Amino acid sequence: MSNLLKKKSWMISFVSVLTLSVVLTACGGSKEASGQKVTLTYWNGFTGPDRPAYEELVKQFNDKHPNIQITMDISPWDALLAKLPTSLASGQGPDIASFDSSLIPQYAKGNLILPVDDIYEKGIDQKVMAKSLVDAMKYNDKLYAVPANTATLLMYYNKDLFKAAGIAAPPTTWAEWQDAILKTTKTNGTDKQYGLVLADHATIPMWPILIWGNGGDILSTDRKKSMLNDSKTVEALKIWADLVANKGISPVNLTGGDADKIFASGKAAMEINGPWMAGGLNGVNYGVAPVPAGPAGKATLANAVAMVIGKNSKHKNEVYEFMKFWNSADAQAYLSSKSGFPPTRTDLNDNAQVKSNPLIPQFAAVANDSKFYLAGLEQFSKIDSDIFTPAIQAITNNKGTVEATMADASKKLDALLSGK
Structure with missing residues (x-):
């Protein structure tokens, strides 16, 4: 068959399928609409106390x-992420899946999940969500997810x-914060x-928050250039690295778990942490407040x-119903x-x-002041583990000046962003 005939044959088939699709839609092609029962699979890692x-x-x-x-398959996050990409690629994956929003680019670029721009036009109102949260659901300016949950950090x-240190109220500015930090840093033998x-x-x-508070950043607004060598970024890191490395306000080389235990x-x-921390503070007389400005x-x-919606789901409309329900006012309040x-x-x-x-409204109140770290970037893991984290550890361990360390890290980041 000639290429022209093949092309005509393909077009005829496509038009036929399209016509059939339109007819089915007009007749109520959704199984829900026709009264047929639809079962959707939902894979996630919600294994915790919640x-x-x-x-x-x-x-x-x-x-x-x-x-x-909805049938839920709940497994530990590492087990879920080990099987999910292969399952989706082979057509055996779930209708719905959940994972950390930083992984959206990986799944979207691999064509393993479906775009969902239209759900934000039909049933989920972006205006009642923090802009940073909606932006975190995007890859290449297309929406590929709705939030399953979100969290902010407080102090x-x-x-x-x-x-004991004579501090009457939680600090609200960096000057007050640094004063309180030094007053409560003590050595007795x-x-x-x-x-x-x-x-x-x-x-x-945690360190990006300190950079943002000084007007610096990790990436430029268009996300094409490093900001690690920006004067505001360097200034912030000099202040806080000095407090850690030279004034001993915190141990160095801490994992998140180490910090929590201390x-x-x-x-x-x-400590700067999220709402999950509250459950592990039995016996500690604590409060929470916004991270000082x-x-x-x-x-x-x-x-x-x-x-997200798995690429092979045949029930997008029904998944949308579930996503809309999940992000409804009643469901989110519950x-x-x-x-x-x-x-x-x-x-x-005010719900x-x-x-x-009483903690929830405090975490919710800072949503519009919050930012996502490296959201929507395919290179998220490399930037964090190969460039940013080693640079922070170098300056807190006095293994080089902040200026030299961040200049080197900035060159590496620019090279990664440009694909060199």
């Missing part, structure tokens, strides 16, 4: 949608250590009390778990009250269920 809250939310959806039933502080524990690897990103043991006055203003970190995480929406601070846990 698992019952997610299971109950799915049950609520199933009870309200007898023709759409935890030990009220007893504050009282081999016994050490730290003002602020700052993890530098295997952790939620604060939970009462050996640190402050730097010279450039308020800044904190946000993170999210994304909810999930927030039970999980301890702030809602994905910013319009629920009675949300306010039933």
